Amino acid sequence: MPDCDLPFILSLCVQPTVVLDAEQTLVAINDAATDKGFAPGAPLETFCVINPGARAILRKCRVSTNRKRFNTSLADGTEVEAIGWRLGGPFRSDGLVILKLLDVASARSHFIVTANDVRHQRRSQRLLSLNDTLAADVERLDRLASRDELTGLLNARAFREAMDARIADDAAFALIYLDLNRLKLINDTLGHRAGDIAITEMAQAIMDSIRGEDVAARLGGDEFAILAAGPLSTVGMASLIARIGDRLDNAAQNATLDPKLKYSAAAGIACWPQDTALASDLEDLADRAMYRSKAKRLAMVFARTLDLDQSYGEPAFHFPATKARSAR
Amino acid sequence: MTISPTTLLIDEDRATRLNDTDFFGDVVAELAQTLEETVGLSDAEGFIATVGENIGERISDIYDTGHAVTKSYIAQILVDLKDRIGGDFRVVEITGDKIILTNSRCPFGDRVIGKTSLCMMTTNVFGHVVADRNGYAHVRVAESIAENGNHCSVTVTLDANSADTSQGTEFFSG
Numbered sequence: 146m147p148d149c150d151l152p153f154i155l156s157l158c159v160q161p162t163v164v165l166d167a168e169q170t171l172v173a174i175n176d177a178a179t180d181k182g183f184a185p186g187a188p189l190e191t192f193c194v195i196n197p198g199a200r201a202i203l204r205k206c207r208v209s210t211n212r213k214r215f216n217t218s219l220a221d222g223t224e225v226e227a228i229g230w231r232l233g234g235p236f237r238s239d240g241l242v243i244l245k246l247l248d249v250a251s252a253r254s255h256f257i258v259t260a261n262d263v264r265h266q267r268r269s270q271r272l273l274s275l276n277d278t279l280a281a282d283v284e285r286l287d288r289l290a291s292r293d294e295l296t297g298l299l300n301a302r303a304f305r306e307a308m309d310a311r312i313a314d315d316a317a318f319a320l321i322y323l324d325l326n327r328l329k330l331i332n333d334t335l336g337h338r339a340g341d342i343a344i345t346e347m348a349q350a351i352m353d354s355i356r357g358e359d360v361a362a363r364l365g366g367d368e369f370a371i372l373a374a375g376p377l378s379t380v381g382m383a384s385l386i387a388r389i390g391d392r393l394d395n396a397a398q399n400a401t402l403d404p405k406l407k408y409s410a411a412a413g414i415a416c417w418p419q420d421t422a423l424a425s426d427l428e429d430l431a432d433r434a435m436y437r438s439k440a441k442r443l444a445m446v447f448a449r450t451l452d453l454d455q456s457y458g459e460p461a462f463h464f465p466a467t468k469a470r471s472a473r
Numbered sequence: 474m475t476i477s478p479t480t481l482l483i484d485e486d487r488a489t490r491l492n493d494t495d496f497f498g499d500v501v502a503e504l505a506q507t508l509e510e511t512v513g514l515s516d517a518e519g520f521i522a523t524v525g526e527n528i529g530e531r532i533s534d535i536y537d538t539g540h541a542v543t544k545s546y547i548a549q550i551l552v553d554l555k556d557r558i559g560g561d562f563r564v565v566e567i568t569g570d571k572i573i574l575t576n577s578r579c580p581f582g583d584r585v586i587g588k589t590s591l592c593m594m595t596t597n598v599f600g601h602v603v604a605d606r607n608g609y610a611h612v613r614v615a616e617s618i619a620e621n622g623n624h625c626s627v628t629v630t631l632d633a634n635s636a637d638t639s640q641g642t643e644f645f646s647g
Contacts, residue, residue, distance in 0.1 A: 202523075209600060209644045211522035211593070212515075228519070233643040237609075237633055240645075266510075 151236075161225075161246040164232070165189055169203065172241065181219060181246070189244075194218045199227070206242045207231050223248075293363040295341060296348035304362035304370055305424075311372065312417065312424055319382055319416045320427055321371040322435040323351070323389070326409045328367035343408060350392035350408075354385060369410075370431075376416070379447070386412050386445045411439035415448035502584040505591050517590040522642075525597025533602045542606045544631065548572045550606075551599055551629070555580070562627075570632035576625045579618045589619040599629055600644035609633050613641030 155162050155175035163183055164173040171185045171192075183192050194217055195203065202215040206229035218224045229244040231237075291303035299307065311318050325347045332340035344367070351361045351369060358374040373385060393408040413435025415427050430448035438446040490499075508517035536550050548564045551574060555562040559580040565573040579585045596612045603610035611630040616622045630636040636643065 205523075205526055207645065208604070209522075209526065209597070210638075210642050211526065211597065212519040213523050213526075214516075214519060231643070231645065234638040237638075237643060237645070 158245060160248075163189070163244050163246075165203075165242045165244060167207070167240045169242075178246070181223075182221070192220050193225075193227075194220075203229060203242070206244075207240060219246075293348075296345055296363045298348050298351070298369070299360060299362035301362065301364045304360065304364065304372065307360045308372055308424060311374075316374065317376040317417060317419075319371075319373040319377050319414055320431045321373060321382070321386070322364075322413045322428075322431040323347075323369040323371065324411045324435055324439055325367040325369070326411060326439070346396035346408060347393065347410065350389045350396060353392050354388035376419075382414055382447075383445065386414075390444065411435055411443070412445035413438055413448065414445060420448050498581055498584055502581060502588055502591070505588045509588065509590050514590060518593045521590045521593040522597050525594045526601060528594065529598040529601030532598055533605045536602065538606060544570075544572060547603055547606060547629075547631075548574070550602055554598070554602065562625075565626075570630060570635055572629040572631070574627045574629070576618075577623065579625065585617075585619045586621060587619065589617065592617050592619055592625075595625070595627060596642050597644075599627065600642060603629055603631070604644035604646050607631050608646045610644040611636035611638065611641055612644065613637070 151164060151173045152175075155164065155173055158175055159177065161178035161181045161183065162175045163171050163178050166172050169189045171183060171187055171189060174183045174185055181192075189195065189203075196217070199215045199217050202213050206213050208231065210230050210233040212228050212230045214226060214228050216224065217227050226247040227244050228247065229242055232239070232241040232243050291299060293300045308318075308320070325343060328340055328343060331343050344363070347367075347369060348361075348363060351371060355361055355371060355373070360372040360374075362370045362372075364370055371385070373382065377385075389410065389412075393410065397408045413431045413433065415421070415430035415434060417424075417427050420430055421427050430451070433451055434446040434448040437451060438444070505517065505521060508520055511517075512520075532554055536554075540546055544567050548567055551572070552562050552564060555576065559578070559582075560576050561578045562574045562576040565575050567573075579591075581588075581591055585591050592614045596614060600610045600612045603612075609631065611633070613628045613630075614625065615628060616624065616626040618625055628641075633643070
């Protein structure tokens with residue numbers, strides 16, 4: 146037996162704890178075990194009911210320092226859970242097994258409470274995870290419902306909602322309608338893929354040109370819209386349109402579909418509340434201005450000039466004379 | 474009424490894990506996690522260790538005990554048994570009375586990550602196999618994939634006098 150004291154080690158255990166030799170005779174016990182009626186020198190079975198299953202586990206306790214559990218009952222009928230293992234380290238040569246005896250009622254109720262807690266926790270975690278997935282799905286659907294699939298710009302519905310919000314906030318803005326010129330011709334002569342490229346280049350030119358507080362949308366087909374925030378000066382709006390035109394020029398130059406391909410757009414501008422206080426009238430004004438711009442091959446037309454039959458500035462960008470469609 | 478499997482709507486990507494090996498592996502991993510969450514890591518290790526001891530006994534019986542017990546032979550057994558169950562252990566070194574092994578894959582696969590109680594399977598299988606032939610074994614898992622490492626490192630000590638018993642588990646021949 147090594148110098149370190151078995152009784153001292155046992156005194157550190159709160160639960161009734163005993164030490165057994167190879168014949169399962171008690172060689173040492175602590176005070177809590179004494180209180181339960183255990184006494185050293187007697188076989189364990191004097192104090193506990195050891196069924197065949199428990200006996201087999203007790204044998205295994207001698208084989209390693211792993212803790213093993215089994216249920217048993219004391220001589221007075223109290224059910225206990227035993228935890229046993231071989232004493233290692235300085236005691237390894239003595240072949241001793243230490244056995245702790247736990248009150249099974251409190252151990253079981255703790256287990257049940259903990260198991261319920263774990264189930265509840267896992268259920269909550271699953272619900273939180275489902276919630277996160279649902280929130281992500283809602284966000285994705287919301288994005289799909291408000292965005293144009295090809296360009297990523299807002300769609301018409303979302304754009305009108307943004308415009309209504311600005312009007313409700315009494316925040317001045319300029320509504321710019323843009324029409325990509327000759328989209329049908331591009332589709333017919335170069336194919337729909339080329340047409341899609343033209344649409345995405347237009348969208349990119351708009352995104353590269355607008356400010357952070359502005360909003361852009363593809364209304365459908367070759368029609369785009371910008372909601373330019375704040376009361377913009379005529380020069381400011383002209384600069385915006387010019388930037389879009391410059392970027393369209395660069396896009397066409399980089400395109401390899403047709404070296405003679407040039408992109409261009411017509412623009413109509415109506416300002417709220419200067420040009421009209423009604424949203425429906427505003428759209429109509431911007432539309433008419435855009436068509437005037439298209440008809441006269443002008444860079445842009447302001448709605449306020451419609452009745453004056455005047456236009457602003459020289460054409461900033463243009464489209465070459467169309468070729469006759471080749472016979473197939 | 475016969476239902477042909479081809480008529481079932483199934484996510485084929487997820488269905489690759491619906492086979493007997495993965496199913497039972499998943500069940501074991503879930504049991505280990507439930508144990509750890511319910512009774513705590515220490516007690517969960519105890520339950521897994523009990524299972525590991527029984528498995529270790531069975532595996533130990535598979536290998537011949539009549540062969541001369543040498544460190545290299547013992548190491549061969551440990552590598553072989555792991556190889557047969559999907560782990561890829563190899564010997565790093567055999568020095569003095571220690572055998573140091575390492576691997577890059579656990580037989581439980583990635584499902585072992587976060588479930589350190591499952592390391593008691595290796596501890597107990599190794600411990601029993603070695604103790605049955607050597608009379609004694611001390612097994613320590615120094616690093617593990619379960620603890621988010623990229624490999625496991627297991628040291629088996631054959632001499633009780635040089636074992637650091639402050640960590641790991643000791644095994645004795647039954």
